[in-house]
Amino acid sequence: MSTPPDPETVVSGLSPVGIAGRTLGRIGSLEARLACSEAEIEAAQEVRYRVFYEELGAKASRLQAAERRDADRFDAVCDHILVFDHSLAAPEHERIVGTYRVLTQEGAALCGGFYSEDEFDLAGLIERNPGKRFLELGRSCVLPQYRSKRTIEALWQAIWAYVLHHKIDVMAGCASFHGTVPAAHSEALSFLAQSFRTEPEFQVSALPERYRSMDLVPPEAINAKAAFARMPPLIKGYLRLGARIGDGCVIDHDFETVDVFVVLAVSDIRQRYISYYTADEGAYVA
Template sequence: MPQGDSQPNSGTARLAELKMEGIASGALLGRIGNLEVRLARNEAEVAAAQEVRYRVFYDEMGAHKGALQALDRRDADRFDPVCDHLLVLDSSISGPEHRRIVGTYRLLRQEAAVAAGGFYSQDEFDLPGLVSRHPGERFLELGRSCVLPEYRSKRTIEVLWQGIWAYTNHHRIGVMTGCASFPGVDPAAHAESLSYLAHHCRAGADWDIRAVPGRYQAMDLMPAEAINAKSAIAGMPPLVKGYLRLGARIGDGCVIDHDFRTVDVFIILPVSEISSRYVNYYGAEAQRFST
């Protein structure tokens, strides 16, 4: 769900303060074998992450290219300057360090969203409404997740989540949210998987969130008794399955993103509700890498 190539607003003045509150530049947040995860340290590394995103979203998945994106071959929008960019790097690759980036995740903390004038996903889902109902929680919006094809393995996902967990602990995040995408622009092509989410994975009343009016698409396309759970789960993108394993719940309705050519669902993951096995697993790494 891109929002164009507009320049960052006046909230970037607050960005400098937010960065000073953040994790030390270059601090390692996780490592598995030759894969390391940390935050981008400078504009060159953010640009390299945007190039990786372009290769995945535009070259591979066929997202609609704006003129500037096609010229720069980078996926960039006005939120990038106020986000932290989590990077997976392959330390075995020679050359400049920013050319070792093989995966990335964009992290937008609630404070930075205020500085930016809102959350990225609120054009699709009523995230401001959800935030307002939980004034005591600190929200983190996850987005723009992508990994180069040759690195799409359990190990890469594991190291990404090491980084996210360390980041979440450092900033005392209470709730992780964001969109997760099914390929294509036809919800009916994913009827069984979307229906399974609608019938079995919906958020409770406290955490419920609905797609914005005018973009709402029903997810309950099949009756519950007609769904084969095994095939429904097998048909989900790995990112969605990964969130569900952690204990995430799903918002009400999906949204078609014609620019990115995806069907988006909304993920809600209160940190307090993450499955205990993952708290124990990632918690050990967070103690090593968070500051």
């Protein structure tokens, strides 16, 4: 892994001064940028709590329930991409309507690995690609009333600016189906396993003790259009960009989800999306 950064260059998470606090995406009243303070990170954790625990039923610890925040040890070394709605008559930190958490290899080195390594074996992935820079995406959530194309585009403008700034080669991370029964998503999971597997250089498997097969339905029984329609919006979005899926899924009983591992090489992103997200590149990236 890369050498950890000089602490004096850190403003929020591991971002250097050149990108922290700058607008990384904007659509109408929505602005996407990195969290610049502990208060903004805590506000993002509150948004995550509202979505993951209050709406989707994740199991909160006693501390999380008391503070009403989704927080863990990775937050301190991650960068937090936030979407603000500036049309809201509220303090800045109360205008946060969506968030994404991103973890560089430097950050992972500081806290003993990537968040996803609790479920998937990433050691081989990193070892097979020593010249590539990896970025883990996670904790994606948007408040219900903002689940629209505009909000997602603002988030992805910011992610793309971040990727360009940090010279990232590969984005990766877990994405989830709701519930803890893989068979409930058998057609969609099988379609992913049969049609969207990673190339050998990016092969990732679920940890043996947590591995559950995704290949549950024979190919001739799958309706591709129906299978795709039943996938969560986040997974569909990754696939449209050109993402591939690792081997095996994992049940996360705390979050009440079935997790798959997504790998998106920057070189595989479809050109029409690159053209779209780099249209205003000069405004957001130094």
